[in-house]
Amino acid sequence: MSFFLADQVAPYAWFPEGASSFAPQVDFLFTAILWICIVFFVPIVIAMGYFMWVYRERPGYRGSPEALHNTAIEITWTVVPTIVVVWVFWEGAMGYLDMARIPKGTVDVNVTAKKWQWAFKYENGGEHEVIPVENVSAKELPLLVLPVDRDIKIIMRSDDVLHSFYIPAFRAKRDVVPGRYNYMWFHTTKEGLYDLFCTEYCGDNHSQMNAKVKVVSQEEYKKALEKAIQEPEDPLERGRLLYKRQGCSTCHNAGAEGASGPGPSYNGSWGKSVQLESGTEVAFDENYVRESILNPQAKARKGYGKASPMNSYAGKLKDDQIDALITFIKSMENATPAAKK
Amino acid sequence: MSVLDRPIATPGYSEADSYPSHHFLNHSKGFLSWALTLDHKRIGLMYLVGVMASFALGGTFALMIRIHLWNFKDGWLSNQTYNQVFTLHGAIMVFLFIIPSIPAALGNFLLPVMLGTKDVAFPRLNLGSFYLWVTGLILFLTALSVTGLDTGWTFYTPYSIETQQGGAVLAATFGVFVLGFSSIFTGLNFIVTINTMRPPGMSWFRMPLFLWALYATSIIQVLATPVLGITVLLLSAERLLGIGIFDPKLNGDPVTFQHFFWFYSHPAVYIMILPAMGIISELMSVHCHKGIFGYRMIAYSSIAIALFGFLVWGHHMFTSGMADVTTIVFSALTFTVSIPSAIKVFNWLGTMYQGTVSLNTPMLYALAFIFLFTIGGLTGLPLGALSTDMHFHDTYFVVAHFHYVMMGGTLVAFLGGVFHWWPKMTGRMFNDKLGIASAIIVFVGFNLTFLPQFVLGSRGMPRRYATYLPEFQPLHQLSTIGSITLGSGLLLALIVLLMSLVNGKKAPRNPWGGATLEWMCSSPPPHDNFSSAPTVGDPYDFSTIEYDARVGGYVKRT
Numbered sequence: 001m002s003f004f005l006a007d008q009v010a011p012y013a014w015f016p017e018g019a020s021s022f023a024p025q026v027d028f029l030f031t032a033i034l035w036i037c038i039v040f041f042v043p044i045v046i047a048m049g050y051f052m053w054v055y056r057e058r059p060g061y062r063g064s065p066e067a068l069h070n071t072a073i074e075i076t077w078t079v080v081p082t083i084v085v086v087w088v089f090w091e092g093a094m095g096y097l098d099m100a101r102i103p104k105g106t107v108d109v110n111v112t113a114k115k116w117q118w119a120f121k122y123e124n125g126g127e128h129e130v131i132p133v134e135n136v137s138a139k140e141l142p143l144l145v146l147p148v149d150r151d152i153k154i155i156m157r158s159d160d161v162l163h164s165f166y167i168p169a170f171r172a173k174r175d176v177v178p179g180r181y182n183y184m185w186f187h188t189t190k191e192g193l194y195d196l197f198c199t200e201y202c203g204d205n206h207s208q209m210n211a212k213v214k215v216v217s218q219e220e221y222k223k224a225l226e227k228a229i230q231e232p233e234d235p236l237e238r239g240r241l242l243y244k245r246q247g248c249s250t251c252h253n254a255g256a257e258g259a260s261g262p263g264p265s266y267n268g269s270w271g272k273s274v275q276l277e278s279g280t281e282v283a284f285d286e287n288y289v290r291e292s293i294l295n296p297q298a299k300a301r302k303g304y305g306k307a308s309p310m311n312s313y314a315g316k317l318k319d320d321q322i323d324a325l326i327t328f329i330k331s332m333e334n335a336t337p338a339a340k341k
Numbered sequence: 342m343s344v345l346d347r348p349i350a351t352p353g354y355s356e357a358d359s360y361p362s363h364h365f366l367n368h369s370k371g372f373l374s375w376a377l378t379l380d381h382k383r384i385g386l387m388y389l390v391g392v393m394a395s396f397a398l399g400g401t402f403a404l405m406i407r408i409h410l411w412n413f414k415d416g417w418l419s420n421q422t423y424n425q426v427f428t429l430h431g432a433i434m435v436f437l438f439i440i441p442s443i444p445a446a447l448g449n450f451l452l453p454v455m456l457g458t459k460d461v462a463f464p465r466l467n468l469g470s471f472y473l474w475v476t477g478l479i480l481f482l483t484a485l486s487v488t489g490l491d492t493g494w495t496f497y498t499p500y501s502i503e504t505q506q507g508g509a510v511l512a513a514t515f516g517v518f519v520l521g522f523s524s525i526f527t528g529l530n531f532i533v534t535i536n537t538m539r540p541p542g543m544s545w546f547r548m549p550l551f552l553w554a555l556y557a558t559s560i561i562q563v564l565a566t567p568v569l570g571i572t573v574l575l576l577s578a579e580r581l582l583g584i585g586i587f588d589p590k591l592n593g594d595p596v597t598f599q600h601f602f603w604f605y606s607h608p609a610v611y612i613m614i615l616p617a618m619g620i621i622s623e624l625m626s627v628h629c630h631k632g633i634f635g636y637r638m639i640a641y642s643s644i645a646i647a648l649f650g651f652l653v654w655g656h657h658m659f660t661s662g663m664a665d666v667t668t669i670v671f672s673a674l675t676f677t678v679s680i681p682s683a684i685k686v687f688n689w690l691g692t693m694y695q696g697t698v699s700l701n702t703p704m705l706y707a708l709a710f711i712f713l714f715t716i717g718g719l720t721g722l723p724l725g726a727l728s729t730d731m732h733f734h735d736t737y738f739v740v741a742h743f744h745y746v747m748m749g750g751t752l753v754a755f756l757g758g759v760f761h762w763w764p765k766m767t768g769r770m771f772n773d774k775l776g777i778a779s780a781i782i783v784f785v786g787f788n789l790t791f792l793p794q795f796v797l798g799s800r801g802m803p804r805r806y807a808t809y810l811p812e813f814q815p816l817h818q819l820s821t822i823g824s825i826t827l828g829s830g831l832l833l834a835l836i837v838l839l840m841s842l843v844n845g846k847k848a849p850r851n852p853w854g855g856a857t858l859e860w861m862c863s864s865p866p867p868h869d870n871f872s873s874a875p876t877v878g879d880p881y882d883f884s885t886i887e888y889d890a891r892v893g894g895y896v897k898r899t
Contacts, residue, residue, distance in 0.1 A: 015732075016801050022728070030729050030799070037719040040683075044690065044715055048708060051693035055629070056700060063697035065884055068632045070691075077687045078680060085676040088726050093669045095728025100665045137414035137808040161500040162595060164660060164735060168801025171732040175661045177596060178499060179589025182662040195810065199735035199803040201493050203500060204420045207806035262421070306505045 019194060019215065020170035021187035025095045027171075032091070036084055099172070102185040106153035109144065113156065113163035113176040114311055116205040117247030118196065120144045126228025130244035131212060138208040138259070140244060144196065145214050145228075146188055147221035153185045159311045164200035167213055175200055188215045203308050204262050205250060231321075239328025242321055251310065254328070255335045262307040270333040275302035289326050293317065361863040364768065368868040379464035382866065384471050385450030386766065389759070391474065392446050393835075395437035396752075400828065402430035407790075407824040410817045414808040423807035424491040431494030432513065436520050437478055439747060440609060442755050443616035444562070445474070445527050448555050450766060452531060454859040454866060455549050457540045457875045462533040470526035473519050480516030484509045493805065495606070496573075498587035498598040502580055511580065514573040521566045521573075524612075528562030531555055542877035546640065549857045549880045550633060553640045554619025557647040561608045561615075565651070569605035572598070596661050603654035611650035613747055615643055617754035618685055621707050624757050625692045627855040628704035632881035634691030635684075642681035649678045659727060660734045668727065675725040682718050686711060702776030702837075703853070706757030709784045713749025717742060720795065738798025741791045749787055756783070756834060763838060764852045768865040769845030775837045782830030789823025849894025854886050860895075 015027055055063055110121040120128040120142065131143045146152055156165055158178040165184065166173040169192075174184040198209035216224065232238045243249055243258070251263035269284045277300040282288055291298055296310035317325070365382045368374075375383055405426050409416035418426060449467065453460050461467050484490045488509035492501040501510050535556050539548070575586050576598070585591025587598040618639075626633040633639060655663065655671030663671075689711055698704065720742045723729040733739060764770050793816040802813045809817070851860040857880045862871050889896045 014796070014799050022731075026728050026732050029726060030723055030732075033723045033726065033729065037722065041715055041719060044686065045712065047690050048693070048711060051690070051696075052698055052700065052708065055693060055696050055698045057630075057697045061697065063629070063631055064695045065631050067691065067695050068634055068636070068881075073691075074635055074638055074684075074687075078684055081683045082680055085679055085722070085725075088722055089673055089676050092726025092728045092730070093672060095726075096668065096672075096731070097665065099728065099731060100668075135413075135811045161503060162497060166735070166801070166803065168732070171728075173660050173731050173734055177589075177662060179592075179594065180662070195801065197801070197803045201424075201497070201500070201805040203491070203504070204424065206424070207420065207803075207808045309503060309505065 016168040016195075017190075017192070018169065018171065019188065019190040019192060020167075020172060021189055022095070022099060022171045023169070023189075025098070029088075029091050029095060033088060036088070040081075099184070099186075102153055102183060103151050106151040106185060107147060108153045108155060109146070111154055111156045111165060111176070112159060113165070113198065113202075113209075114159035114247060115161065115203055115308060116198075116209040116250045118142050118144070118165075118198070118209065118211040119245070119247065120211075122225050122228055124225050124229055126225055126230075127245055128228065130241075130249075133212065136208075136210065138210065138250070139257070140249065142211045142245075143214055144211060145216060145221060145224040147218050148188050148191050148215050151185060151187050153183065156182045156184070161202050162200045163198045163202050163209070166197045166199040167194055168197070169194040169213075173199060191215050191217065205259060208250065208259065235324045235327040236331055238321075239324035239326070239331075242317075242325050243328055246313070246317070246325075248325070251308075254332050262304075263310060264301045264304055266329045266332040267335040268333065270330050276300065277302050277305040286326055289329055290322055293322055293325065361768075361865075361867060363867060364863065364865045365868045366768070366865055377468070379460070379468055380868065381449050381453050381460050381464065381467060382766075382870075384467055385446055385448075387471060388441060388449060388474070389446040389766075391478070392438050392442045395433055395478070396442075399430055399433035399438055400831065402426050402433065404824060404828055406430060407821040409807070410809070411821050413811045413814045413817070416807065418807070420807045421489070421491065424493075424805075425489045427805060428490050428493050429485055432481065432490070434747075435494055435609075436517055437474075437481060439613045439751050440520075440524060441474060441527075442751065443620065443758065444531070444555060444558055444612070445470075445523075447620070447755070447758050447762060448531065448616060449527070451762065451859055452534060452552065452555060453538075454765075454862065454870050455552055455857055456534065456538055456543070457858045457871060457877065458534070458538045459869050459871075461530045462538060463530050466526050466530055470523045470530070473523035473526065477516045477520035477523060480512050480519065484512040484516065488512070495602060496576065496598075497602075498576070498579075498593075498595045499589060501576065502588045511577060514576055518570050518573050521570045524562045525566045528559035528566070531559040532563065535559075540874060540877050546637065547877065547879060548640075550622035550636070550639055550643075551616075551619040551857075553643050554615045554617075554622070557643040558612050558615045561612050561647050561650065565605045565608040565612075568601065569609075572601040572605065575601070596658065596663070599658050599661060600654070603657045607654040607657065608647075608650045610743075610746070611646055613751045615646060617710070617751040618643065620754045620758040620761075621689060621710050622685075623855075623857070624703050624707040624761055625689045626881050626883075627761070627853050628699045628701065628707065629693050629696030630699070630854055630883050630886075631692060631696035632879075632883065633688070634694070635688040636881065638684055639688050642684050645681040646678060649674065649681070653678060656725060656730075659730050672725055672727050672730075675721075679718065679721065679725070682714075686715055686718070699853070700777075701773050701853075702771070702780055703757045703761035705777055705780040706753055706760060706783075709780060709787075710750060710753045710757060712784070713745055713753060713787065717745030717749055720745065732801075733798055735804055736798035737794040737802045737804055740804050741794035741798060744791050744794075749791070753783070753787075756780075756831075759838070760834075761853065762859075763841065764848030765859055765864050765866070767842060767845075768848050769841045770848050770852065771837050771841035771845055775833065775840075779830050779834035779837055782833060783827060784830075786823050786825075786827030786830050790820050790827050791823070793817075793819045793823070846893075849892050851886075851895040852893075854883065854888065854895035856880055856883055856886055861897075 112119040128142045130140045133141050156176045158176045163176040170186045172186045194213040196211040196213050249258035253260050253265040273281045274284050294314045409418045490509035490513050579586050585593040587593045653675045656675045797816050848864040858875050861875050885898045886895050
């Protein structure tokens with residue numbers, strides 16, 4: 001309980017720490033609305049309690065049926081709230097216009113949302129890395145690195161269903177809609193590590209579709225970009241990196257890593273004959289893995305016919321990247337825990 | 342001193358005032374006399390049983406959700422099951438409970454009696470709408486037990502097209518389609534009844550406010566529900582025939598679905614809350630024994646809410662990437678709804694002023710409504726304002742806000758209404774002290790459940806999450822404790838009502854001192870409601886209504 005009480009006076013008791021230029025406007029307007037609410041709500045409750053007591057039914061008391069209408073009071077309690085909400089609307093709309101007008105000279109990041117991973121691509125073509133995290137149900141999360149004190153433009157698309165890109169610390173949110181690009185921008189003001197959530201329901205692992213956002217200095221950002229463009233030479237290491245970066249790990253378990261579903265585990269499958277949903281069997285080899293990456297629904301494993309469908313990776317992976325992934329899956333030949341039969 | 346503490350009617354005082362030997366409940370017997378009845382009172386009671394059972398089911402799912410969220414990860418449900426459970430909670434509560442609760446159950450029972458007529462305009466259509474509701478219920482339960490519906494109650498595309506639970510989506514959307522017709526028939530029936538069957542002397546502005554609210558609700562039901570029918574038909578056509586409407590893979594646009602869906606579902610919010618406001622107007626005046634303050638403003642504000650309610654659906658899509666002008670216009674329109682709602686709250690308070698306030702069970706539920714609905718309404722402000730909504734959209738702040746309006750508002754008003762009219766419907770008085778206890782437990786439990794969710798939302802906790810960050814855990818646990826308290830309060834309310842059927846005192850004609858027509862017929866009403874046409878007076882003139890200890894209730898001084 002002491003933990004609970006300490007929580008309520010922590011800096012994030014009402015809002016997470018503000019780290020974008022939108023935060024002061026949003027926090028100011030919310031605080032203003034909060035006070036408006038208090039100014040309306042407290043007198044209402046006091047009046048209610050007072051009337052309950054003073055006019056309560058009791059022997060020898062009979063209320064008066066006179067007060068049924070009072071034009072002056074009725075006009076007042078119509079006009080005053082109207083003025084107040086017009087102001088609230090105006091403030092909100094002005095703040096929104098600031099969020100909607102994307103300035104020139106931005107640092108651009110391409111964001112692809114898919115079940116259930118965020119993928120980030122930087123201006124130099126480099127892609128995000130995946131970092132281990134503690135205390136959340138996903139063991140590893142993608143990391144978006146951004147420079148501090150710059151205007152950032154986010155260009156978003158979805159590979160499958162609706163998602164929504166939300167960074168509480170930036171007070172910024174925008175839905176990711178399949179079939180079109182959606183844009184948003186913000187100005188980073190503070191270095192630090194922040195949470196990114198998907199806030200539009202997208203299926204089984206919606207709640208694990210998080211990421212981390214790291215706002216760093218210009219120099220560190222440059223270093224991160226250089227690192228982002230590299231992939232390891234060793235095919236196995238490259239396969240492991242792609243397994244995480246491409247989001248395979250959000251559905252398929254490999255060794256002790258990755259989510260335990262809804263896709264089948266890679267463990268102990270290589271070289272064996274696996275049962276298919278159609279009732280036939282297929283050898284788990286290079287051809288099967290390649291086909292399952294490019295056309296995932298072609299040969300669904302037994303028991304996975306009703307699972308959330310995987311997106312095709314055709315056109316997204318180069319042949320040597322697929323080879324690296326095959327090498328990685330091959331290395332799971334004897335890994336434990338073994339996959340479900 | 343509550344009515345129950347007073348001595349009950351002296352036997353033989355007046356044949357008409359005591360519990361009648363012949364009434365609608367024992368008018369005819371047997372299963373078919375209920376299943377094929379055209380009596381609006383029996384249909385209303387069957388609806389009441391149906392919506393309460395649906396509420397119990399939806400409530401069980403709610404508790405499953407809250408218990409699952411006790412820990413930030415590794416709850417007792419898998420992600421997939423959790424998604425199915427919150428989908429069913431939402432779908433059952435919205436389509437099977439809240440929308441039909443007040444209009445179909447209480448409205449059906451009361452509307453003809455309040456109008457002093459024998460029945461609604463189209464009794465067969467009324468029975469038909471009940472069976473459509475039952476059909477919708479069965480289709481929903483099929484989706485529940487045979488397959489796993491996991492789309493959320495909103496069926497957003499393209500998820501609802503892609504999901505492998507295709508059979509469930511079809512069964513559920515067809516269920517929604519059928520339920521929509523049930524809703525349209527009820528609305529149509531009420532509009533025609535109120536327009537054509539008001540007794541001589543009952544002009545529009547001598548109508549009880551509950552009827553004004555039902556009239557406004559019916560207009561929305563008739564105008565908006567067909568759009569929902571069209572939407573789910575298009576959705577089914579897309580799934581079955583592969584016509585590209587909403588699915589981007591077929592050149593459709595998923596945001597179009599949201600426009601279609603909310604064009605119905607936002608007005609539906611007012612289908613839920615308007616009748617609740619009508620109940621509160623009745624309860625406040627009757628239990629304050631004083632005419633309603635600002636009758637005309639309340640009546641007009643119901644109509645204003647019904648009209649404005651059609652123009653604000655876009656506020657569900659502020660973050661979806663609509664054009665900036667559209668977004669700003671929708672924000673402005675959204676605020677217009679807040680004014681008529683605020684006027685009603687002030688008028689209810691004005692009704693208490695200089696009244697004679699009876700603090701009994703229905704009144705306490707009404708007071709709880711005002712408290713909770715005011716919070717629900719005020720927390721709509723940061724959601725209607727655009728820049729703050731960018732932070733709150735799709736977080737727990739929204740969840741808390743609409744539960745304060747839908748549950749703290751509609752459900753609490755529904756309970757208040759059920760307690761208020763229970764003596765009329767069943768002819769039995771309930772235990773007022775235990776009823777008061779249930780109201781207090783519900784009030785405390787409700788706030789304990791949903792106040793922490795506002796804070797969760799402002800800290801950034803997204804909705805529909807099966808697992809969450811550990812820093813949110815204490816508030817989630819507080820909310821779970823609240824939900825169990827709330828559940829026990831609701832259970833107590835049910836027990837109080839059921840106990841009254843076993844050992845409740847016989848109810849007088851007018852136990853609370855109401856001036857509307859339903860209190861002029863016996864409790865429970867006879868099959869034909871009124872043996873002779875009642876005289877219509879001012880529905881809020883309490884000056885001639887006085888307590889009479891000999892009948893244990895109120896009588897009109899002549």
